[in-house]
Amino acid sequence: MADDDARDPAAVVTIIFDLEHHRGAIDRRLFGSFVEHMGRCVYTGIYEPGHVSADHEGFRGDVAELIDELGISVIRYPGGNFVSGYRWEDGIGPRDLRPRRLDLAWRSIETNQVGTDEFLRWAARREVEPMLAVNLGTRGIEAAADLVEYCNVKGGTYWSDLRRGNGSEDPYGVKLWCLGNEMDGPWQTGHKSAEEYGRLAAQAGQAMKLVDPDIKLVACGSSHHRMPTFGYWESTSLEIAWDVVDYVSMHAYYEELDGDRRSFLASGFGMGEFIDDVAATIDAVAARKHSRARPKISFDEWNVWYQQDFPGTENLEIDTSGPRIEDVYSALDAVVVGDLLITLLNHADRVAVACLAQLVNVIAPIMTEPDGSAWRQSIFAPIAAVTASAHGVSLVGRVRGPELATDRYGDVPVAAAAAAYDDELRRAAVFVTNRAEHPITARIELRGDITWTTVESATVIVADHKGPLDAAAAREVARPLPGTRLDTNTVTVELPAESWAALRISAR
Numbered sequence: 001m002a003d004d005d006a007r008d009p010a011a012v013v014t015i016i017f018d019l020e021h022h023r024g025a026i027d028r029r030l031f032g033s034f035v036e037h038m039g040r041c042v043y044t045g046i047y048e049p050g051h052v053s054a055d056h057e058g059f060r061g062d063v064a065e066l067i068d069e070l071g072i073s074v075i076r077y078p079g080g081n082f083v084s085g086y087r088w089e090d091g092i093g094p095r096d097l098r099p100r101r102l103d104l105a106w107r108s109i110e111t112n113q114v115g116t117d118e119f120l121r122w123a124a125r126r127e128v129e130p131m132l133a134v135n136l137g138t139r140g141i142e143a144a145a146d147l148v149e150y151c152n153v154k155g156g157t158y159w160s161d162l163r164r165g166n167g168s169e170d171p172y173g174v175k176l177w178c179l180g181n182e183m184d185g186p187w188q189t190g191h192k193s194a195e196e197y198g199r200l201a202a203q204a205g206q207a208m209k210l211v212d213p214d215i216k217l218v219a220c221g222s223s224h225h226r227m228p229t230f231g232y233w234e235s236t237s238l239e240i241a242w243d244v245v246d247y248v249s250m251h252a253y254y255e256e257l258d259g260d261r262r263s264f265l266a267s268g269f270g271m272g273e274f275i276d277d278v279a280a281t282i283d284a285v286a287a288r289k290h291s292r293a294r295p296k297i298s299f300d301e302w303n304v305w306y307q308q309d310f311p312g313t314e315n316l317e318i319d320t321s322g323p324r325i326e327d328v329y330s331a332l333d334a335v336v337v338g339d340l341l342i343t344l345l346n347h348a349d350r351v352a353v354a355c356l357a358q359l360v361n362v363i364a365p366i367m368t369e370p371d372g373s374a375w376r377q378s379i380f381a382p383i384a385a386v387t388a389s390a391h392g393v394s395l396v397g398r399v400r401g402p403e404l405a406t407d408r409y410g411d412v413p414v415a416a417a418a419a420a421y422d423d424e425l426r427r428a429a430v431f432v433t434n435r436a437e438h439p440i441t442a443r444i445e446l447r448g449d450i451t452w453t454t455v456e457s458a459t460v461i462v463a464d465h466k467g468p469l470d471a472a473a474a475r476e477v478a479r480p481l482p483g484t485r486l487d488t489n490t491v492t493v494e495l496p497a498e499s500w501a502a503l504r505i506s507a508r
């Protein structure tokens with residue numbers, strides 16, 4: 001079978017894109033991230049008033065610079081599991097009057113020194129779109145509608161005038177709202193059945209849209225593909241809340257389990273299967289409802305996360321920051337993150353929003369030392385490469401080549417590829433993963449009425465076996481890819497074993 005070919009060192013993969021055949025414009029909101037009140041994501045992550053680089057509101061300038069460089073478009077806040085016990089009113093008004101609360105999700109103490117106003121003003125300074133989650137765990141309709149009023153009503157009402165009194169005269173105009181977080185998960189505070197959640201989401205969503213009809217709502221999908229209620233959860237809750245739902249959320253974390261490196265390298269394939277299943281479920285509900293509407297997907301938590309190393313929170317002593325979850329990433333993890341980005345680009349017609357979880361310190365591309373420096377992890381490189389060059393439309397591609405046998409996903413293509421084409425700049429960006437344990441030659445055909453002139457840049461990340469990388473090594477993880485050849489409409493590249501490459505090709 002194909003597996004033998006995959007071991008052939010002369011393996012050649014042909015990848016064909018046609019400029020006429022695309023999925024439409026790539027929504028920049030595909031390149032979002034996530035800030036949760038968890039561990040050191042907020043406190044000593046984005047926010048540290050005593051830090052030498054802190055701005056007038058106490059947010060770190062060195063972290064802000066790295067976020068800008070990462071090219072993030074949307075940031076989801078304040079959770080995550082945290083939001084399911086959060087009282088948003090605790091986080092507004094004079095800071096010295098804000099209560100210290102026990103955070104049930106992470107068994108930590110929340111000081112509320114950062115809340116809605118600080119986050120939204122910071123997001124505006126960063127020019128990123130905020131995506132707020134409401135608590136549908138311990139709270140419900142009223143608190144959710146009040147928060148929309150606080151954020152989006154101009155003035156003349158109790159909550160909007162309170163916002164103005166708290167220093168934000170103009171409404172924030174927050175458009176994207178999550179109806180709770182992972183409500184299908186038994187670990188979630190206020191966990192619900194699909195029927196209970198669907199009803200609460202419908203009612204809270206209706207009230208929120210009565211406050212501001214322009215907002216868009218994200219309903220909780222399943223916490224991961226292997227949840228026992230997967231599929232049933234989506235179809236049941238969506239059927240009930242259909243009239244108010246604009247997006248269905250997906251969450252997935254990937255890790256190398258039991259040394260199964262091959263399956264880990266095929267994580268992008270697994271993510272694609274998951275998206276296809278959720279899209280099919282949305283279509284089935286639409287069909288049952290005789291509706292032309294097609295809620296899109298908000299993949300609002302995704303990343304590599306070594307969850308097998310996370311002992312959980314049950315036996316955790318309550319302390320100020322709770323569990324750290326500060327995974328240190330390797331070059332292999334960066335290749336996998338690149339592969340996952342390829343999958344998101346290749347589903348840009350169904351996935352409109354996606355958030356890498358999380359942004360700083362907690363399973364994050366950016367790390368900080370309290371009172372010290374901030375640095376990039378290895379997974380920073382593929383994200384920055386994609387946000388910088390995936391402009392225009394997402395091209396539909398075909399990959400012809402051998403397959404690899406994996407334990408988790410069966411036979412998967414040796415290579416994965418995605419491409420974007422920007423007609424204004426007359427530039428294409430191509431991203432390719434070689435999942436095989438040997439080098440491959442990739443012939444990338446870019447068909448269309450166009451004369452390609454230059455391969456502007458070609459970089460590669462190779463999954464060496466060096467393990468977690470320190471700041472200096474992580475910074476060097478992407479290096480120039482030598483030997484790239486352009487012949488008419490075909491770019492030929494030699495991809496090292498287990499690697500991920502980013503190319504930019506321009507035309508006359």
Ligand code: AHR
Pocket residue numbers: 036079080081082181182223301357358
């Ligand atoms: O991102 C960390 C946690 O993972 C989030 O709080 C939760 O939504 C998910 O299970």
